[in-house]
Amino acid sequence: MRKIVAGKLHGIHITEANLNYHGSITLDPDHCEEAGILPMEFVEIWNKNSGARISTYVILGERGSRCCILNGAAARTCQAGDQIIICNSVYVNENEITTLKPRVLTFDKDNRIADRLTYSVERDQFGRYAFSILDETSARLAIPALVSSH
Secondary structure, eight states: OEEEEEEEEEEEEOOEEETTSSSEEEEOHHHHHHHTOOTTOEEEEEETTTOOEEEEEEEEOOTTSOOEEEEGGGGGGOOTTOEEEEEEEEEEOGGGGGGOOOEEEEEOTTSOEEEEEEEEEEEOTTSOEEEEEEETTTTEEEEEEEEEOO
16 A cells, blocks of 8 residues: 555645644645545645644544634744645555546645646556646646656
Protein backbone atom coordinates (compact mmCIF):
# COMPACT_ATOMS: atom_id res chain seq x y z
CA MET A 1 0.00 0.00 0.00
CA ARG A 2 1.19 3.49 -0.85
CA LYS A 3 0.13 6.77 0.72
CA ILE A 4 -1.16 9.01 -2.09
CA VAL A 5 -2.55 12.56 -2.22
CA ALA A 6 -6.35 12.44 -2.17
CA GLY A 7 -7.14 16.19 -2.15
CA LYS A 8 -5.55 19.51 -1.36
CA LEU A 9 -6.36 23.08 -0.36
CA HIS A 10 -3.31 24.90 -1.71
CA GLY A 11 -2.50 28.42 -0.57
CA ILE A 12 -5.51 28.93 1.67
CA HIS A 13 -4.98 31.68 4.25
CA ILE A 14 -5.36 31.33 8.02
CA THR A 15 -8.29 33.46 9.16
CA GLU A 16 -7.76 32.87 12.88
CA ALA A 17 -5.56 31.01 15.35
CA ASN A 18 -7.52 29.97 18.44
CA LEU A 19 -5.23 28.61 21.15
CA ASN A 20 -8.06 28.11 23.66
CA TYR A 21 -9.99 25.53 21.66
CA HIS A 22 -9.82 21.74 21.96
CA GLY A 23 -7.73 21.25 18.83
CA SER A 24 -8.05 20.64 15.11
CA ILE A 25 -8.53 22.87 12.08
CA THR A 26 -11.88 24.45 11.29
CA LEU A 27 -12.67 24.72 7.59
CA ASP A 28 -15.53 25.91 5.39
CA PRO A 29 -17.58 22.81 4.41
CA ASP A 30 -17.79 24.11 0.82
CA HIS A 31 -14.00 23.94 0.48
CA CYS A 32 -13.82 20.50 2.10
CA GLU A 33 -16.54 19.01 -0.10
CA GLU A 34 -14.92 20.26 -3.32
CA ALA A 35 -11.52 18.84 -2.35
CA GLY A 36 -12.91 15.60 -0.92
CA ILE A 37 -11.89 16.26 2.68
CA LEU A 38 -14.16 14.72 5.31
CA PRO A 39 -15.06 15.95 8.80
CA MET A 40 -12.84 14.28 11.45
CA GLU A 41 -10.33 13.26 8.75
CA PHE A 42 -6.66 13.67 9.59
CA VAL A 43 -4.82 16.09 7.32
CA GLU A 44 -1.27 17.30 6.91
CA ILE A 45 -0.77 21.08 7.11
CA TRP A 46 2.25 22.87 5.71
CA ASN A 47 2.74 26.55 6.55
CA LYS A 48 4.22 28.34 3.52
CA ASN A 49 5.27 31.32 5.67
CA SER A 50 7.09 29.54 8.51
CA GLY A 51 7.76 26.08 7.10
CA ALA A 52 5.95 24.45 10.05
CA ARG A 53 4.42 21.05 9.32
CA ILE A 54 1.71 19.54 11.49
CA SER A 55 -1.01 16.92 11.44
CA THR A 56 -4.49 17.39 12.88
CA TYR A 57 -8.11 16.58 12.12
CA VAL A 58 -10.80 18.61 10.36
CA ILE A 59 -13.94 20.05 11.90
CA LEU A 60 -16.47 21.96 9.86
CA GLY A 61 -17.12 25.64 10.37
CA GLU A 62 -19.85 27.83 8.96
CA ARG A 63 -20.74 27.07 5.35
CA GLY A 64 -19.73 29.90 3.02
CA SER A 65 -17.52 31.58 5.65
CA ARG A 66 -14.22 30.76 3.84
CA CYS A 67 -12.77 30.15 7.33
CA CYS A 68 -9.49 28.41 8.00
CA ILE A 69 -8.91 28.37 11.77
CA LEU A 70 -6.12 26.50 13.52
CA ASN A 71 -7.19 25.50 17.02
CA GLY A 72 -5.47 24.38 20.21
CA ALA A 73 -1.78 23.48 20.00
CA ALA A 74 -1.90 23.84 16.20
CA ALA A 75 -2.58 27.56 16.69
CA ARG A 76 1.03 27.96 17.85
CA THR A 77 2.26 27.08 14.33
CA CYS A 78 0.73 30.00 12.46
CA GLN A 79 -0.66 33.50 12.46
CA ALA A 80 -3.74 34.95 10.82
CA GLY A 81 -2.85 35.70 7.20
CA ASP A 82 -0.31 32.88 6.83
CA GLN A 83 -0.68 30.83 3.67
CA ILE A 84 -0.91 27.08 4.19
CA ILE A 85 -1.38 23.87 2.25
CA ILE A 86 -3.82 21.28 3.61
CA CYS A 87 -3.55 17.77 2.19
CA ASN A 88 -5.48 14.60 2.86
CA SER A 89 -4.31 11.20 1.68
CA VAL A 90 -5.44 7.67 0.99
CA TYR A 91 -3.65 4.33 0.99
CA VAL A 92 -3.93 2.42 -2.29
CA ASN A 93 -2.24 -0.42 -4.10
CA GLU A 94 0.15 0.84 -6.75
CA ASN A 95 -2.04 -0.54 -9.56
CA GLU A 96 -4.90 1.71 -8.38
CA ILE A 97 -2.99 5.00 -8.76
CA THR A 98 -4.35 5.64 -12.27
CA THR A 99 -7.92 5.51 -10.95
CA LEU A 100 -7.37 8.38 -8.49
CA LYS A 101 -8.15 11.95 -9.58
CA PRO A 102 -7.29 14.13 -6.55
CA ARG A 103 -8.95 17.56 -6.47
CA VAL A 104 -6.74 20.56 -5.73
CA LEU A 105 -8.16 23.98 -4.97
CA THR A 106 -6.05 27.15 -5.00
CA PHE A 107 -7.11 30.36 -3.27
CA ASP A 108 -6.91 34.14 -3.48
CA LYS A 109 -6.10 36.29 -0.43
CA ASP A 110 -9.77 36.22 0.69
CA ASN A 111 -9.97 32.41 0.53
CA ARG A 112 -12.09 32.46 -2.58
CA ILE A 113 -11.34 29.55 -4.89
CA ALA A 114 -9.02 30.76 -7.66
CA ASP A 115 -8.41 27.46 -9.49
CA ARG A 116 -9.88 23.98 -9.54
CA LEU A 117 -7.27 21.42 -10.54
CA THR A 118 -7.21 17.65 -10.87
CA TYR A 119 -4.09 15.49 -10.62
CA SER A 120 -3.91 12.60 -13.05
CA VAL A 121 -1.48 9.68 -13.37
CA GLU A 122 -1.56 7.48 -16.46
CA ARG A 123 0.69 4.76 -17.87
CA ASP A 124 2.02 4.70 -21.41
CA GLN A 125 2.38 1.57 -23.57
CA PHE A 126 5.74 0.85 -21.90
CA GLY A 127 4.27 0.99 -18.39
CA ARG A 128 5.95 4.31 -17.54
CA TYR A 129 4.07 6.84 -15.46
CA ALA A 130 2.88 10.15 -16.84
CA PHE A 131 1.67 12.91 -14.49
CA SER A 132 -0.50 15.85 -15.50
CA ILE A 133 -2.55 18.55 -13.85
CA LEU A 134 -5.87 19.41 -15.46
CA ASP A 135 -7.06 22.97 -14.87
CA GLU A 136 -10.82 22.57 -14.54
CA THR A 137 -11.27 26.31 -14.15
CA SER A 138 -10.57 26.92 -17.82
CA ALA A 139 -10.69 23.28 -19.03
CA ARG A 140 -7.07 23.32 -20.18
CA LEU A 141 -3.98 21.37 -19.28
CA ALA A 142 -2.11 23.41 -16.67
CA ILE A 143 1.12 21.41 -16.61
CA PRO A 144 2.17 19.09 -19.42
CA ALA A 145 2.58 15.41 -18.74
CA LEU A 146 5.90 14.41 -17.24
CA VAL A 147 7.02 10.87 -17.99
CA SER A 148 9.39 8.95 -15.76
CA SER A 149 10.40 5.31 -15.67
CA HIS A 150 9.21 3.09 -12.92
